[in-house]
Amino acid sequence: MHKNLLGFIVIQLFSFGLFAQEVTVKDEVSGETLEAVTxxxxxxxxxxxxxQMGIANLSDFKDVKxxxxxxxxxxTLTLSYxxxxxxxxxxxxxxxSTSLNEVVLSASKWEESKKSVPxxxxxxxxxxIILANPQTTADLLxxxxxVFVQKSQLGGGSPMIRGFATNRVLINVDGIRMNNAIFRSGNVQNIISxxxxxxxxxEVILGPGTVIYGSDAIGGVMNFYTLEPEFTTDRSQxxxxxxxxxxxxANNEKTLHFDLNVSSKKWAFVTSASFSDFEDLRMGNHGPDAYTRPDYVQTIDGVDEIVTNDNREMQVATGYNQINFIQKIAYKPTEFLNLTYAYHYSTTSxxxxxDQLLRRRDGNLRFAEWYYGPQEWTMHHLKINYTKGNKWFDKAQFNAGFQQFEESxxxxxxxxxxxxxxIENVDAYSANFDFIKKFGSKNRISYGLEYILNNVNSIGFQRNSETLEQQNAPSRYPDGSKWQSLAAYLQYENKLSDKFTxxxxxxxxxxxxxxxxxKTFVDYPFDKTKINTSAFTGSVGFTYLAAKNTALFFNAGTAFRSPNVDDVGKIYESTPGNLVVPNPNLEYEYAYNAEIGIQQKIGKSISFDVTGFYTxxxxxxxxxxxxxxxxxxxEFQGEVSNIQAIQNAAKANVYGIQAGLNxxxxxxxxxxxxxxxxxGEEELDNGDTAPLRHAAPFFGDTRLSLKTNKWTTDLLLVYNSKINAEDLAPSEIEKDYLYATDANGNPYVPSWYTLNxxxxxxxxxxxxxxxxxENITDQRYRPYSSGITAAGRNFILSVRTAF
Structure with a gap:
């Protein structure tokens, strides 16, 4: 059996060289193969x-002029066969000479030129991605x-976009919403799945995307499109x-990835699998001593002991492993209809x-254990594309998803x-109908319907580590909670001229x-909550090609986020001495946003872009x-704590500038x-203002890129500015164990840089x-709000083979 399979593969690989009518297309400057050339x-x-390999079969084009x-x-090239x-x-x-003609999908869910998107x-x-060689999708962002990324542990990554994060930014995978009813205001780690x-x-939309994507899309939308099955243009396989x-x-990472596309004229299959193993992370040598790990807890024969760390730069107990798998099956019965089923699975150790293992009480480490159980995510996705137009639409798309999330x-x-x-389990169902219709050469509308249902199951228990006896304890969320959303949207585009959209x-x-x-464990003065609320959001914008090398855009709009089960029903210790309890009386938060930008090319070799925004x-x-x-x-689980809850209790302002130079x-x-x-600033109870928690410090990068036919090389400088103690959000000051200490003994964030x-x-x-x-100079730094110190000098080696 194995010999027959190996022989079949060898024959197929050999047969590739027999297709004399297969053309390969590459980028003239970099020499990289180009996918999706028509x-x-x-x-x-x-x-x-x-x-994907830049190859097309031209057997049908023989003798074409x-x-x-x-x-x-x-x-564009025009050539004969x-x-x-x-x-x-x-x-x-x-x-x-300009990137304005780049195709994007995220703005309307349909392909359009970047120059038409405000x-x-x-x-x-x-x-x-190949050049960046990231360990996780958080590192990719x-x-x-x-995009600024916070990490509480090695197996994590919480993106911050324009002063917003967690449940105020939206994650989509192949058009399916990943945000669920227990996405929290604290840092979320689902991106690594x-x-x-x-x-x-x-594609990352910087700024609100609520009109197209609904609740949570206040700060931005992150769209990830995974490998798609590809059909052949003839009958061959x-x-x-x-x-x-x-x-x-830096953490002795070992990753192995494999993907395979098998295709014919009507059927196509993609299989993808990755396995990663990460050991404990070593931090850099040059930086604040406050970031080192002097000791840790070790349990020997059932007895907890505080052990001195022989290597204070080694972040003990940070390692983990992860498995990812994708299977997609596509069927194209006619040239107008394409059906794709996808199965996604991800799990961790x-x-x-x-960051919790760093906390101290009375001078000693507080926790002997604090860990997440395996973060497991499963998604079933059915996508149907129909491109035979009629009076109602030119193209139609249907996406149905069923996701299961487990975390503990x-x-x-x-x-x-x-x-x-x-232990929490969420079953998330979603269905999207999206349509697009053109009227003449200048007018286009896209519209759609969406339904989402999330069912939340949550249990709590306590176990004696010696006797293994178990008893019930408060669940993190109300067990059996349900969150639903029904929405309709309409977007209109008018090309008033070749320059103005x-x-x-x-x-x-x-x-x-x-x-x-x-109410078994906490005597709440309420039994249940029912939220039934609605919201209108809108946007208006334009793009203007003021000259051949000058493009302007402006947009203004509104966005919202409706309270979810995490906001309404969670009970947990947020910071030392503070316990968050449920609050059944919440309304949605609403945002007003404006943004203006310019992209300018100077001569043939210089271009820059500047965008200003306010929310x-x-x-x-x-x-x-x-x-x-x-x-x-x-008193909760043996601790006396101050009571807190999520409330509609503030106004917030976020503004800033993003710029780029090429x-x-x-x-x-x-x-x-x-x-x-x-x-970013938010209003306090007394009317004063305080820094907004998710407003990242000034950050940026500068890179020198060399591209030849064989080589692509980047020399990259990444930098973050300092945050003084008075500029830290109150919730961050409460977590002073995460930060360096200034001359007055107050927590602050030192500036840092890395050369890569x-x-x-x-x-x-x-x-x-x-x-x-990475981090050639071996800097010791901890990105803002993070609970883990970043990697020190890190050598990376990778080998890739295409077949």
Whole structure:
């Protein structure tokens, strides 16, 4: 059996070389193969498109006199079949002088040119991912230079976009909403469930996206598009794929990835799998001593002991492992209909909550254990595309998703026999109908309907670590809670001229939440809550090509976030001495946003972009002091704590500037800089203002990129500014154990920088090698609000083979 399978694979691989009519298309400057290049002819009517390896089959084009070869962002070629044949079926496309013609999907859920979109959108493509060589998708976002990422532990990553994070930014995977009813205002780690090695394209909308995406999309929308099955253009079968292995030194990472695409004219399959093992993370050598790990708790024969760390730069108990798997099956019964089923699965080992393991009480470490159980995510996704137009639409798309989330928390105080545990399961159902219709050459509308249902199950228990006896304890959320959303949206676009595009949209959202509270452990003065609320949001904007090399855009709009089960029903210790309890009386928070930007090209080699934004939030959901039964303190799990709850108790303002500069020093040598400045303030109970928790410090990067036919190399400088003690949010000051200490003994965030070198060498069409050194100068730093110190000097080696 194995010999027959091996022989079949060898024959198929050998047969690839027999297709003399297969053309390979590459970028003229970098030499990288180009996916999604189209070949069209009018006489006869023919079309083909390059696959993931930049290859298209032109057997049907033989003797054709004019073949148009196009890809947005590149100059169009017009060649005959015989000309392509004389060039050895190898073509090179020249990049256009501006990126405005880049295709994006996120703004309307349909392909459109970036120059028509009045939003800031960051794109990250496969070649960027290969060069960045990230360990996780959280690290991938960091490499965009425009998204700040917080980490509480190695197995995590919580993106911050324009002063907002967690449940105020939205995550989508292949068009399915990942945010669920227990996404919290504290840092969320779900982004790591998406396999960075299986991502085909990433688009991040900087700023609100509520009109298209609904609740939570106040600060931004992160869209991840994973590998898609590809069909052949003739009746032959086709196979291609990749195998990649990576090692990095800072945590002795070992990653293995495999993907395979098997396709025919009507059927196509994609399989992708990744396994990663990360050991304890070593921090840098040069930086604050406050970030080192002097000791840790070790349990020997059932007895907790505080052990001196022989290597204070080693962050003991940070390692974990992860498995990701994707299977997609696509069927194309006609040229107008495409059906795709996808199965996504991700799981981790236990992950220690490293920041909690640093907490002290009475001079000693507080916790002997604090860890997340396996973070497990499953998604079933059915997508139907229909492209045969009628009077109601030109194209239609249906997405149905069923996701299952499981997460758990476990902690035990030092020298205590009682381990507290909470386990949560969320079943998330969603259905989206999206349509697009053009009226003439200038008008276009996109519209759709969406339904979401989340069911939340939550249990709590305590277990004696010596006798293993177990008893019930308070659940983190009301068990059996339900959150629902029903929405309709409409977006209109009018190309008033070749230079001016107008866009506006409106969305209506109805939200329901039902929860019943368990009064067994806490005597709540309420039994249940029912939220039935609705919200209208809208947007208006335009893009204006003021000159050949000048583009302007403006947009204004509203956004909202409806309270979820986490806001309404959670009970947990937020910071030392503070217990958050449920609050059944919440309304949605509402945001008003305005944004203006310019993209300018100077001559043939310099371009820059600048965007200014402002967001005002009313009825903001924030954590504030609270009372239960007239009491402001409570005893919970043996601790007396101050009572707090999530409340509509504040206004918030966020404003800032994002800028970028690109300089083409030589055709193969580029210099690029990104800079991000954000300022955020929220209203306190007494009417004063305080810094907003998720407003990141000034951050940016500068890179020098060298691209030749075989080599791509980046020399990258990443930097973050200082945050003084008086500029820290009150909730961050409460966590002083995470921060360095200034001359007055107050917590603050020191500035930091890293110097990094990454390189990819493409030996041939099959083999490529990646390597790099991160944090070359071995800086010891901890990004703002993070609970874990970043990696020290880190060597990375990666090998990739395509077949």
């Amino acid at each position: 070949f069209n002819s009018n006489q006869p009517k023919l079309s083909a498109v390059t696959n 004019k073949i148009y070869i196009r890809m947005l962002g590149y100059e 015989s000309q392509i044949e004389r060039q050895g079926f190898k073509l090179f496309l020249t990049p256009e 939003n800031s959108i960051v794109t990250f493509k496969p070649k960027d 960091t490499n965009t230079g425009k 998406i396999d960075a090695n299986s991502i085909q394209n990433t 086709y196979y291609f794929g990749n195998v990649m292995s990576r090692w990095s030194s 236990d992950i220690n909550r490293y 928390r476990h902690n035990r105080n030092f020298n205590s026999l009682t381990r507290n545990s909470n 107008f866009q506006s949209g409106i969305r209506f959202n109805q939200i329901w939440l039902d929860a019943t509270f368990d 005002h939030v009313i009825d903001a959901l924030v954590r504030r002091n609270f009372t239960l039964n007239g009491e402001s303190t409570i 300089v083409e020093l030589l055709p193969y040598l580029h210099w690029r800089t990104n800079a991000n400045w954000t300022k 070198l990454k390189s990819v060498y493409k030996l041939n069409e099959t083999w490529s090698f990646s390597g790099g050194i």
